[in-house]
Amino acid sequence: MIPFNAPPVVGTELEYMQAAMSSGKLCGDGGFTRRCQQWMEQHFGSHKVLLTPSCTASLEMAALLLDIKPGDEVIMPSFTFVSTANAFVLRGAKAVFVDVRPDTMNIDETKIEAAITDKTRAIVPVHYAGVACEMDTIMALAKKYNLYVVEDAAQGVMSTYKGKALGTIGHIGCFSFHETKNYTAGGEGGATLINDPSLIERAEIIREKGTNRSQFFRGQVDKYTWRDIGSSYLMADLQAAYLWGQLEVAEQINQRRLELWHNYYQAFKTLADSGRIELPVIPANCRQNAHMFYVKLKNVEDRTNFISYLKEAEIMAVFHYIPLHACPAGEKYGVFHGEDRYTTKESDRLVRLPLFYNMTDINQRTVISTILSYFA
Numbered sequence: 001m002i003p004f005n006a007p008p009v010v011g012t013e014l015e016y017m018q019a020a021m022s023s024g025k026l027c028g029d030g031g032f033t034r035r036c037q038q039w040m041e042q043h044f045g046s047h048k049v050l051l052t053p054s055c056t057a058s059l060e061m062a063a064l065l066l067d068i069k070p071g072d073e074v075i076m077p078s079f080t081f082v083s084t085a086n087a088f089v090l091r092g093a094k095a096v097f098v099d100v101r102p103d104t105m106n107i108d109e110t111k112i113e114a115a116i117t118d119k120t121r122a123i124v125p126v127h128y129a130g131v132a133c134e135m136d137t138i139m140a141l142a143k144k145y146n147l148y149v150v151e152d153a154a155q156g157v158m159s160t161y162k163g164k165a166l167g168t169i170g171h172i173g174c175f176s177f178h179e180t181k182n183y184t185a186g187g188e189g190g191a192t193l194i195n196d197p198s199l200i201e202r203a204e205i206i207r208e209k210g211t212n213r214s215q216f217f218r219g220q221v222d223k224y225t226w227r228d229i230g231s232s233y234l235m236a237d238l239q240a241a242y243l244w245g246q247l248e249v250a251e252q253i254n255q256r257r258l259e260l261w262h263n264y265y266q267a268f269k270t271l272a273d274s275g276r277i278e279l280p281v282i283p284a285n286c287r288q289n290a291h292m293f294y295v296k297l298k299n300v301e302d303r304t305n306f307i308s309y310l311k312e313a314e315i316m317a318v319f320h321y322i323p324l325h326a327c328p329a330g331e332k333y334g335v336f337h338g339e340d341r342y343t344t345k346e347s348d349r350l351v352r353l354p355l356f357y358n359m360t361d362i363n364q365r366t367v368i369s370t371i372l373s374y375f376a
């Protein structure tokens with residue numbers, strides 16, 4: 001069986017996890033957490049990076065930090081993971097879904113302004129497949145209407161938009177280090193990027209159960225106390241040790257994934273040219289991280305047949321999100337603004353192919369030849 005995904009393993013994880021175990025500190029904010037955070041601050045150019053248990057936790061932190069309240073509205077695509085919406089709905093907000101662009105499957109930046117009301121507090125662009133949303137337009141709208149931007153960059157680690165790292169453009173950015181992502185913290189993990197310096201102090205407090213324990217550990221205060229609402233949003237240092245092994249070779253992982261991505265692209269270009277499938281589009285101002293390789297088939301039936309054909313050949317290819325507005329909770333907690341021109345139609349046609357760091361060339365060749373035989 002060729003799996004759809006396998007968690008990345010680079011070989012140094014055990015050594016670093018052992019080092020964490022012998023350091024005498026396994027909880028959050030240990031030595032490996034600091035190393036990962038500093039590396040990301042320097043590499044991506046964020047004022048403050050805080051490791052968290054998941055991107056879900058990072059999005060929840062963002063909603064707390066922005067004081068999202070009942071009655072507020074938050075704009076996002078419907079074609080996304082549940083956590084993008086849940087984080088804000090948990091604070092009582094309504095998710096306002098806007099259609100996606102068919103080329104990138106990202107929120108259509110030209111449809112956002114019409115969805116803004118006097119209740120809108122934030123825009124949450126999701127960088128699907130690690131390909132950037134049109135951030136200049138989104139940031140200009142945020143400025144014009146005094147809104148916050150929280151980038152859901154779960155899939156966007158190491159991607160850029162006009163040279164800027166994804167996750168560092170909005171006021172807050174959220175990364176995922178789940179095992180399905182390009183880099184993992186041993187299965188689960190995330191990071192909150194605080195790009196607006198005025199939010200840093202409160203972000204640390206919210207992450208530390210509403211206390212100023214981070215200031216206490218830095219020796220800035222002589223005791224720590226309950227200051228605000230908060231929760232436990234720290235990553236265990238054992239997980240940060242796993243992640244450190246991967247960040248050290250981040251570019252190597254990136255290059256290998258890009259190589260696999262381009263192999264697929266080249267192999268299927270003729271099929272795309274003849275109109276049989278559609279391939280992903282990477283806008284000129286975006287540098288992507290090959291988080292995902294998807295193709296679009298004619299319709300949902302064609303996709304079902306395609307997935308079954310690959311499964312018979314012991315290859316796992318999978319579709320993606322069921323648009324949130326069509327889900328029971330989406331109907332209850334959200335509303336689709338404007339016409340659903342592309343979200344449902346395009347998500348029905350999309351299928352993701354196996355692509356992971358440790359994928360072998362021979363396995364990829366098998367996937368490619370099986371797909372070519374399906375279309376033959």
Ligand SMILES: Cc1ncc(COP(=O)(O)O)c(C=O)c1O
Nearest residue numbers: 054055056081083154176177178
């Ligand atoms: C767009 C998006 N946002 C958020 C998440 C949640 O990430 P995590 O599993 O780290 O909580 C995911 C995970 O797949 C995702 O794809």
